[in-house]
Amino acid sequence: MKHSISAMLLGTALMFGMAGGAIAQDKNIKIGVLTDNSGLYADLGGPGSTVAAQMAIEDSGLAAKGWKLDLISADHQNKPDIGTTIARQWIDVEKVDIFMDVLNSGVALAVNNVVKEKNSVMINTGAATSDLTNAQCSPNTVHWVYDTYMLANSTGQALVKAGGDTWYFLTADYAFGHALERDTAAVVVKSGGKVIGTVRHPLNTADFSSFLLQAQASKAKIIGMANAGGDTTNTIKQAAEFGIVSGGQKLAGLLLFITDVHALGLKVAQGLNFTETFYWDMNDGTRAFSKRFSERMKNKAMPSMVQAGVYSGLLHYFKTLEAMGGNPHDGGKVVAKMKELPTDDALFGQGTIRADGRKLHPAYLFEVKKPEESKGPWDYYKLIGTTPGDQAFRPLSESACALVKK
Amino acid sequence: MQALYAQLLVGLINGSFYALLSLGLAVIFGMLNIINFAHGALYMMGAFVAYFLLNLGGINYWWALLIAPVIVGIFGMILERTMLQWLTGLDHLYGLLLTFGIALIVQGLFQNYFGSSGLPYAIPDELKGGMNLGFMFLPIYRGWVVIFSLVVCLATWFLIEKTRLGAYLRAATENPTLVRAFGINVPRMITLTYGLGVGLAALAGVLSAPINQVRPLMGADLIIVVFAVVVIGGMGSIMGSIITGFALGVIEGLTKYFYPEASNTVVFVLMVLVLLVKPTGLTGRAA
Numbered sequence: 246m247k248h249s250i251s252a253m254l255l256g257t258a259l260m261f262g263m264a265g266g267a268i269a270q271d272k273n274i275k276i277g278v279l280t281d282n283s284g285l286y287a288d289l290g291g292p293g294s295t296v297a298a299q300m301a302i303e304d305s306g307l308a309a310k311g312w313k314l315d316l317i318s319a320d321h322q323n324k325p326d327i328g329t330t331i332a333r334q335w336i337d338v339e340k341v342d343i344f345m346d347v348l349n350s351g352v353a354l355a356v357n358n359v360v361k362e363k364n365s366v367m368i369n370t371g372a373a374t375s376d377l378t379n380a381q382c383s384p385n386t387v388h389w390v391y392d393t394y395m396l397a398n399s400t401g402q403a404l405v406k407a408g409g410d411t412w413y414f415l416t417a418d419y420a421f422g423h424a425l426e427r428d429t430a431a432v433v434v435k436s437g438g439k440v441i442g443t444v445r446h447p448l449n450t451a452d453f454s455s456f457l458l459q460a461q462a463s464k465a466k467i468i469g470m471a472n473a474g475g476d477t478t479n480t481i482k483q484a485a486e487f488g489i490v491s492g493g494q495k496l497a498g499l500l501l502f503i504t505d506v507h508a509l510g511l512k513v514a515q516g517l518n519f520t521e522t523f524y525w526d527m528n529d530g531t532r533a534f535s536k537r538f539s540e541r542m543k544n545k546a547m548p549s550m551v552q553a554g555v556y557s558g559l560l561h562y563f564k565t566l567e568a569m570g571g572n573p574h575d576g577g578k579v580v581a582k583m584k585e586l587p588t589d590d591a592l593f594g595q596g597t598i599r600a601d602g603r604k605l606h607p608a609y610l611f612e613v614k615k616p617e618e619s620k621g622p623w624d625y626y627k628l629i630g631t632t633p634g635d636q637a638f639r640p641l642s643e644s645a646c647a648l649v650k651k
Numbered sequence: 652m653q654a655l656y657a658q659l660l661v662g663l664i665n666g667s668f669y670a671l672l673s674l675g676l677a678v679i680f681g682m683l684n685i686i687n688f689a690h691g692a693l694y695m696m697g698a699f700v701a702y703f704l705l706n707l708g709g710i711n712y713w714w715a716l717l718i719a720p721v722i723v724g725i726f727g728m729i730l731e732r733t734m735l736q737w738l739t740g741l742d743h744l745y746g747l748l749l750t751f752g753i754a755l756i757v758q759g760l761f762q763n764y765f766g767s768s769g770l771p772y773a774i775p776d777e778l779k780g781g782m783n784l785g786f787m788f789l790p791i792y793r794g795w796v797v798i799f800s801l802v803v804c805l806a807t808w809f810l811i812e813k814t815r816l817g818a819y820l821r822a823a824t825e826n827p828t829l830v831r832a833f834g835i836n837v838p839r840m841i842t843l844t845y846g847l848g849v850g851l852a853a854l855a856g857v858l859s860a861p862i863n864q865v866r867p868l869m870g871a872d873l874i875i876v877v878f879a880v881v882v883i884g885g886m887g888s889i890m891g892s893i894i895t896g897f898a899l900g901v902i903e904g905l906t907k908y909f910y911p912e913a914s915n916t917v918v919f920v921l922m923v924l925v926l927l928v929k930p931t932g933l934t935g936r937a938a
Binding site for chain 2 (some may be wrong): 283284285286287288289291418444445446447449450451452454455456458459461462474475478479482483486487488492504505507508509510512513543544546
């Protein structure tokens with residue numbers, strides 16, 4: 246567009262030539278981190294996701310090769326309407342090329358539609374709902390870190406196998422909680438267990454005692470927490486108070502982040518089992534990144550898997566654009582190319598992106614260490630089991646995604 | 652039936668927090684005519700001060716119950732001296748906007764430094780464990796919260812409604828000029844009253860620290876409900892706030908049992924109903 250006036254002066258034939266050249270050589274990228282900067286999920290994504298994106302920009306080395314990379318971020322306040330308003334403005338006015346993080350499943354599903362409609366790109370590292378690559382999959386979205394199917398498959402199955410065959414769900418009452426409950430219940434039933442009840446609580450609830458009493462009265466062996474962030478930490482803390490675990494029931498953290506464990510302290514969190522795809526203390530690569538990351542954080546926090554995903558996802562996006570020789574500003578084309586190229590980085594290892602937009606990498610089942618086992622701050626996890634990437638996520642044969650050829 | 656009793660008790664526990672907070676708000680509104688939107692932020696500060704006392708100074712929960720309200724109360728009095736006093740005589744709206752701004756700044760600062768997931772604060776050893784009441788398992792700490800806040804609420808009510816000091820206070824809000832003519836320092840009384848209200852908020856903060864995470868937004872999440880409690884009870888009515896606080900806690904607890912999805916809104920539905928029937932609130936006097 247910018248060139249059209251000068252191009253008109255140079256005549257039609259030349260204009261087409263120039264416009265074509267300009268697209269192929271366009272080396273501007275604008276990255277938008279859309280996240281919860283102030284609410285109950287701010288510690289697991291939030292400002293830390295922006296730090297991770299900044300690190301990816303620096304580590305990509307693209308600036309030295311003449312690329313221009315801009316980063317902006319915004320707070321969607323966990324409200325889908327605010328999220329879509331920002332998304333439209335970012336694409337139309339700010340010319341944002343790629344959306345990162347976008348945690349909160351409700352917001353992610355709403356932004357997913359905008360991104361598809363406007364042919365932009367979203368690498369979602371924060372939202373959990375498996376619908377992003379299933380019923381609502383999009384040629385413009387890559388789901389990077391984890392999803393509800395994988396969490397259910399890994400944690401749910403392990404707990405049923407260990408004897409937890411009756412379940413009661415404490416579910417956050419919105420898209421994410423419903424998806425996590427649905428996927429976990431399916432796994433429980435498939436593995437021979439039974440779901441005997443569910444209570445749905447509003448997002449961001451401070452007091453869980455009423456819900457915990459109902460779960461306690463149900464006598465279920467496992468109380469599955471289909472919630473996240475501040476809701477989960479409050480549930481765990483108050484469950485300890487009501488003697489749920491000492492009374493013989495087991496709490497299942499279906500989605501727990503390292504920032505939650507840090508907030509709870511090991512005394513309360515010890516013994517919890519849950520699944521993540523990234524832990525800072527896995528190998529030299531993860532440790533090196535995490536150390537640099539935590540030095541940049543105000544409270545010296547280690548990265549959550551969401552934040553690690555922002556870094557790793559962006560690096561792959563940059564690699565793809567570099568391979569394409571420029572930024573075509575065509576989301577569908579870029580994502581298609583991203584799926585062709587294998588992924589490889591220090592944080593998640595080698596992986597691939599499937600046709601439905603699902604990024605594959607291993608899932609790890611962890612247990613929280615006892616206080617006496619921990620050697621220092623942020624030394625929290627024991628690795629219990631690993632599921633390879635091709636088994637951790639929903640198989641394509643079960644997929645309802647329209648992009649998957651049957 | 653057992654589950655129902657359990658919900659009633661749990662509701663009463665939450666009601667204790669509502670009562671303590673709305674009591675402070677009612678005291679401040681009744682005496683200073685200020686709608687104190689900073690109340691939630693000051694409640695949060697109470698919890699944070701308790702956390703710092705324990706982790707930096709090694710000062711335990713019991714001392715924190717005493718010291719934190721005093722520290723936050725002094726902070727409140729500084730606020731009153733430096734900012735709120737200039738609003739005397741102006742429309743309620745100015746006080747509301749100023750205190751709302753203060754709340755946003757204070758919460759923003761805390762969030763910037765401590766993140767959103769909060770800090771852990773353990774239940775004091777003396778109050779650990781619980782009792783089996785037959786129909787439910789009652790954590791001893793929660794029982795303590797109900798009894799302690801009832802005592803504090805009644806003592807505050809007694810102080811304001813039944814003592815000479817309270818009589819001066821009430822008179823000073825009715826007719827400051829006249830009371831000043833009797834040689835009573837009205838501005839100082841007002842400052843101390845604001846300090847008292849703020850201290851009550853901080854006290855509730857210390858009480859809640861072991862139950863909830865010590866989080867920058869703990870007050871912001873609660874304050875709207877507490878305002879609804881005050882409005883339902885009748886702005887400025889001390890006893891009205893106490894009773895409504897406990898009652899709404901119970902009603903909310905029952906909603907969590909029968910229809911959990913509505914538990915965040917039931918208080919506001921009630922507020923609308925009460926205001927439609929009695930615009931001054933249940934025990935409020937007409938302005």
